[in-house]
Amino acid sequence: MATLGDVAARAGVSISAVSRVLSGAPDSRVSAATRQRIVDAASELHYRPNFAGRALKSARTQVVGLVVPDITNALFTELMHGAEDEATEHGYTVLLGRSDDVRPGGEVIARLIGEGRVDGMALQVGDGVPPAGLDDLLTTQAPIVLVNSSAPGHSGSVVLDDQRGAQIATGHLLELGHERIAFANGLPRSFTAKRRHAGYKLALDGAGIKVPKQYETRAGYTVDNGRTALRRLMALTPRPTGVVVANVNAAVGLLGEARKLGIKVPEDLSVVTVHDSWTAENTWPPLTAVQMQFYAVGRTAVRSVIRRIETGETSDEVVTDPPPELVVRESTAPPHPRG
Numbered sequence: 001m002a003t004l005g006d007v008a009a010r011a012g013v014s015i016s017a018v019s020r021v022l023s024g025a026p027d028s029r030v031s032a033a034t035r036q037r038i039v040d041a042a043s044e045l046h047y048r049p050n051f052a053g054r055a056l057k058s059a060r061t062q063v064v065g066l067v068v069p070d071i072t073n074a075l076f077t078e079l080m081h082g083a084e085d086e087a088t089e090h091g092y093t094v095l096l097g098r099s100d101d102v103r104p105g106g107e108v109i110a111r112l113i114g115e116g117r118v119d120g121m122a123l124q125v126g127d128g129v130p131p132a133g134l135d136d137l138l139t140t141q142a143p144i145v146l147v148n149s150s151a152p153g154h155s156g157s158v159v160l161d162d163q164r165g166a167q168i169a170t171g172h173l174l175e176l177g178h179e180r181i182a183f184a185n186g187l188p189r190s191f192t193a194k195r196r197h198a199g200y201k202l203a204l205d206g207a208g209i210k211v212p213k214q215y216e217t218r219a220g221y222t223v224d225n226g227r228t229a230l231r232r233l234m235a236l237t238p239r240p241t242g243v244v245v246a247n248v249n250a251a252v253g254l255l256g257e258a259r260k261l262g263i264k265v266p267e268d269l270s271v272v273t274v275h276d277s278w279t280a281e282n283t284w285p286p287l288t289a290v291q292m293q294f295y296a297v298g299r300t301a302v303r304s305v306i307r308r309i310e311t312g313e314t315s316d317e318v319v320t321d322p323p324p325e326l327v328v329r330e331s332t333a334p335p336h337p338r339g
Contacts, residue, residue: 002045010041018042064305065118066298067097068147069126074277075248075294076124079147082298083122090306092119120309122147122158122301143308147301149191155314158301162192162274165290165324166199166244169272172288172326173242174207176334178270182215182240184229184250193218196246196274215240219250226253234261241269241335248275248289255283255331266333276327285330292324 007022008015017030021038030038041047066083068076080096087094095118120143146157166183173181183200186193197216204211217232219225226245230253233240245251251273258265265271265285273280276289296319307313 002042002047004047006045007038007041007047010045011037013038022047061117061119062091063093063095063118064302064309065095065097065121065123066302067121068124070098073249074279075275078277078294079124079298079301082295082300083302084298086299086302087306090303092302092306094302120144120305122298122305124148143305145301145304145308147297150316155316156304156308157316158297158304159195159318160192160292160294160297161318161320161324162195162292163199163202164320165274165292166196166246167203168199168324168326169244169274169290170200170203172272172328172332173244173270174203174209176242176270176332178242178335179209179211180215180238180240180242180335181209181211182233182243183217184226184233184243184245184254185216185218186221186246186250188218190221193246200244211240212236221247221250223249223253223256226250226255227257230254230257230261230263234263239269242332243269243271245271245273248273248277248280248287251287251289252279252283255285255287265331267336270332270335272332280327281329283331288329288332289327290324291327293319293322296322 004015004018004022008018011018011034013030013034017034018038018041021030021035022042064083064087066080068079070076080094084094122145124147144154144156146154148159148162150157150159170181170183181204183197185197185200200216214236215233217229219228219232226247226249229245229250230243233243243254245254251271255265255271258269258271263269270288272288272290274290274292276287276291280287280289300317300319304315304317307315
């Protein structure tokens with residue numbers, strides 16, 4: 001990483017002149033030509049100022065970064081509220097960011113942590129970031145706590161009780177009398193999808209129910225992924241009478257595709273989803289959902305980041321309090337006799 005000295009040498013000026021120009025100091029008495037040489041040299045060397053160092057060398061910014069895949073997603077809104085409440089209690093501020101650029105070669109971590117803009121970061125990446133890419137992002141020694149994901153060799157994560165959530169959703173369909181229960185899951189490499197699959201299987205095994213392997217799709221968590229999952233499941237013989245969807249956004253898409261295909265919910269197919277949000281309550285029919293505790297995850301993640309900043313302590317935590325909670329709505333019912 002380039003230093004002030006490197007920029008000064010490239011521009012042929014003193015370090016103090018570089019510092020004054022790049023910091024925008026009002027007393028930087030240099031000519032326009034010299035100023036331009038300094039700016040050009042900094043650009044050529046990809047110099048990034050250390051904002052924390054501009055204050056006191058030993059001071060912290062009292063800012064924690066929270067980076068999520070989509071800040072407009074209702075689920076992440078709950079997470080952000082929890083993060084902000086926890087940060088406020090500790091005298092910190094939360095800086096929000098999207099993880100669109102959190103990939104190998106991306107600049108989010110370099111800009112936020114490398115420049116000293118934040119003291120640490122709670123980071124949730126989307127399913128599109130492969131495990132190897134996540135490893136690349138964690139090469140820094142800065143305090144980074146992963147949210148709803150993990151990486152080999154990295155200590156510091158906070159996750160939902162995914163297994164229990166999927167187990168509750170599957171158990172609900174079993175209690176209604178369903179046996180042909182499908183699972184519309186996330187991508188095969190997804191950390192949360194693996195955990196939710198374990199919960200689904202645990203519930204089925206506990207009831208002594210075996211279903212065909214094809215009853216699990218692994219299309220992903222988006223609305224379009226949900227539509228794809230339903231088309232695949234409805235092409236099977238026999239069709240499932242119930243489906244557990246591993247993510248509420250995919251469940252909304254699945255419901256939309258059911259209406260398009262003329263499949264009545266819950267008469268022809270009962271649908272229950274992991275995650276609850278305002279979207280689940282306002283679909284038609286309203287979705288039965290397992291409420292997962294994103295607010296608590298947000299609080300726990302920021303608490304973990306601050307603890308690591310201030311003490312160096314790291315931990316891997318599963319948020320179980322409060323536990324996942326089933327919210328029954330109109331999308332589930334006992335299987336139809338002709339099913």
